[in-house]
Amino acid sequence: MKASEKKAQRRIWLRLLPRGLILAALAIHSQPAFAQVPDSLLPRNLSPWGMFLNADIVVKAVMIGLAFASLVTWTVWLAKTIELRVGRGRALRRVRMLEQGGSLTEAAHECNGDRDAVAQLILSTEREAELSDGIVDDGFKERVALRLERVEAAMTREISRGIGILATIGATAPFVGLFGTVWGIMNSFIGISESHTTNLAVVAPGIAEALLATALGLVAAIPAVVIYNHLARVIAGYRALLSDASAQLLLMISRGQRSRDVVLPRAAE
Template identity: 75%
Template sequence: MQGNFGLRHMIGVILLAALAPTPALAIDEALLPRNLSPWGMFVGADFVVKAVMIGLAIASLVTWTVWLAKTIELRRKSALALERTRALERNLKLAEAAERAGDAHDAVAQLVQSCAREAELSGGILDDGLQERVALRLERVEAAMSRQIARGTGVLATIGATAPFVGLFGTVWGIMNSFIGISESHTTSLAVVAPGIAEALLATALGLVAAIPAVVIYNHLVRGIANYRALLGDASAQLMLLVSRQRDHRDFRLARAAE
C-alpha cells in the first residue's frame, strides 16, 4: 500500500511539473507586445526603422502634393492654351494676335510675342530667313515652357524608384534586430522574433505605399504634359501659317506699325 501511495504521489508531482508554466512561456508573456496596430509597431520600432517610416510617409505626402499642384496647373494652362490656339485659327494678322496677347505670361501668349518681336527686329523684310528665325524662336519658347510645366515631376520618378529600396532597408534592419533579440534572450520563441518581423513588414508596406502612387501619378502627369506640349506645337504651327499667309499676300504688318 505504501508503495502504491508513493507511486501515485510521484506521478502527481510529475503531472504538476508538466502543467506548470515554463520559464519560456513566462518570457513569451512578458515579451509579447500589447499593441500590434501600425501605430503600436511604429512606437515600438527601432530608431532606424522609425526614421525609415517617417521618411517614407513624407515621400508619400510629397507625392500627393505634387499631384494636386500639377493637376491644377496642367488643367488651367491647357485650357488657356487651347483657347488661344483656337483664336489663332481665325483670320487674324500677326499684329492683331500680338495685340490680343498683350503682356500675358502664358505659353501661347509668349509664342505670339516672340514671333512679333522677331518680325519687328527683321524690319519687315519678308523672306525665307524670317520664317526660319521665327521657327527657331518658337522652338526655344516651346522648350522653355515644356521645362517649366515639367518642373517638380522628377521628384515623383525619384520616389517611385527609391522608395521600395528604402522600405527594404527597413525590412533588413528589422530582421537583423530580431536575430539580435534571439541571441540576447537565448530563446527562439515567437515573442522575441515577432515584433522585429512585424516592424520589418511595416517598413516594406510603407515603401510600397509611397512608390506605387508615385509611379502611377508620374505616368499620368507625363501624359498630361505631352498633351500640353502638343497644344504648344499646334499654336506654333498656326503662327507659322499666319506668317506664311501674310508673306504670300504681301500685307505683313508689325504690331507697332499697325498702331
C-alpha cells in the same frame, strides 16, 4: 510505526483525490516554454501605430522618410494637376483664336500682357517681326521658327518642373523600405540571441515592425510611378498644343508673305 502510518495515509489521500486534480498539478509543473518567457518579451501592440512606436530608431527614420515622400508625391500631383488644367485651358483658347485667322498684330493685342505659354509664342513672334522691320521673307520664317522652338522648350521645362522627384521616389522608395526591413530583422535576431530563446513571441514583433517598412516603401513608390506616368502623358498633350500654336503662327506668317500684307503697324510706316 509512525513512518509506516504516514505512508499509508498518503496512499489513502492519493486514492481519494480525483484524477483531474492530479493531471492539473502535473501540468503546472510542466508548462510550455511560452509561459517561461518574461512579460516584456510577450507580443506587444501590433497595430501599425504601435509597431512604429516600438520600432528601432533607424526603422523609425525610414518610416518617417517614406511617409514624407508619400506626402510629397500627392502634393506634386495636386499642384501639377491644377497647373496643367489651367495651362491647357488657356492654350486651347489661344489655339482656337489663332485658327480663326487674323493678323499677328491682332493676336498680340489679344494677349494683353498675359504670360501663358501660347501668349509667349505670339509675343516672341511679334518681337522678331519688330527686329526684322516687318520684312517677311524666308529668313524671317526661319528666325521665327527658331524662336518658337526655344519658347516651346522653355515652357515645357517650366511645366515639367517638379515631376522628376516622382521618378526618384518611385525608383528608390522600395529599396529604402527594404533597408528598414533588413535592419529590423537583424535587430530581431539580435534579440533572439540576447534572450536565449527562439519563442515566436520574441521574434514576431520585430519582424512585423521590419515588414512595415517594406509596406510603407511600396505605398510611397506605387502612387509615385503611376502619377509620374500620368503627368508625363498630360505634359506630352500640352506640348502638342504648343506645337499646334507654333504651326498656326507660321501659317499666319506664310499667308502674310504670300499676300505681301504687313504683319505689324511699324511695317506700314
